[in-house]
Amino acid sequence: MDGYQYAEDKKIVIFELDDVLFPSKDYLLQVYYLFAQFIEYIEQKDAKEIIGFMRLTYENEGEYEIFEKTAAQFNLDKTYRNNFELLHQNARLPLKLLLYKNMLEFLQELVIERKKIFIVTSGNPEEQLNKIKQTEWNGLEQYLTVFFADELNLPKSQIFGSILTSNDLTENEVLVVGANNLDEQQSKLINLPYIVSQEIYR
Template identity: 75%
Template sequence: MDAYQLAKDKKIIIFELDDVLFPAKDYLLQVYYLFAQFIEYTEQKNAQSILDFMRLEYEGKGTDGLFKKTAQKFGLADSYQHNFDLLHQNARLPLKLLLYKNMLEFLQELVIDRKQIFIVTTGDAEQQLNKIKQTEWNGLEKYLTVFFTNELNQSKAEIFQNILNNNNLTAKDALVVGANKFDEQQSKLINLPYIVSLEIYNKYD
């Protein structure tokens, strides 16, 4: 059964943000670009070299310790960590974030079928909100209800259950779309049906 058929009898669909609705790297690489430009302006160090280094480190080893590695490589003061962190929260991106094409089509079908759409996202709430504000939603934004786990200080499972309770629904009325084992585990805690976003991408290939 494909993802949309699975959603047909559901009343609400719950999504994560990063690597579900759009690639997380599309935000992070633009943050790194802006940071590299800032360092070039303040320290007269080559922005392209910094960006190339950060991209390779991120793609090879992820985000852990990325600032420290970059600072060590290019002789940057520890005080620039503040600027690096702040950009993650409030960067004004050169380019809008674009939804995965197949996910956009899926969301549009959900709206046509009058499904309720929720986003429950982890991570720094200010950063996640910044991503949402700079995403090209193609008019879908008015159909979204968003919850930030860090802001509410609740687990995803708790928020899922509150969504069900507030809408007088049971687990069989909902579907969670995620991209990792954590999302799957949180869904299973309250017996919510779960699919990985890849199943939706495959529907439209």
């Protein structure tokens, strides 16, 4: 469905970041690449083998305990976990993160129609900020207001409610665009209209 039809009668649209505006794997795989390069430099282990293992593990099993699995596979000292975690927070990516084409067009249309755009994102605040800084926004960054749920230590529903209150809006004047059950549940807690990002296309 044309994304703007969802937002035509809304004044605010709220987005999550990962797998809504861009694929989270585009960030993670670059972090894994940088980690593999670091290990090759320090330990003289083949970076191609390491990134190949990490990519396959991520694609088959997800990111859970990927450091532990990689450390076991390549006999890495557990102290490298700190380097791995720091890379998630401050990595300088080789390539900019690119918005999904449908979401880029949707955001551009929202700006043209003078709708307010908010991002309410979960996860490590430093990591999420690093993603935002390294995303190619095509000039849209000046129209974004961002809230980090973990930094505020608040459930998303409470942040959504605060956005409504501060903008003097009713539930029907806001749309939440997410990618998972948590986003949907948090929206429903305060009766906000919700759609998954995959429903939006041009």
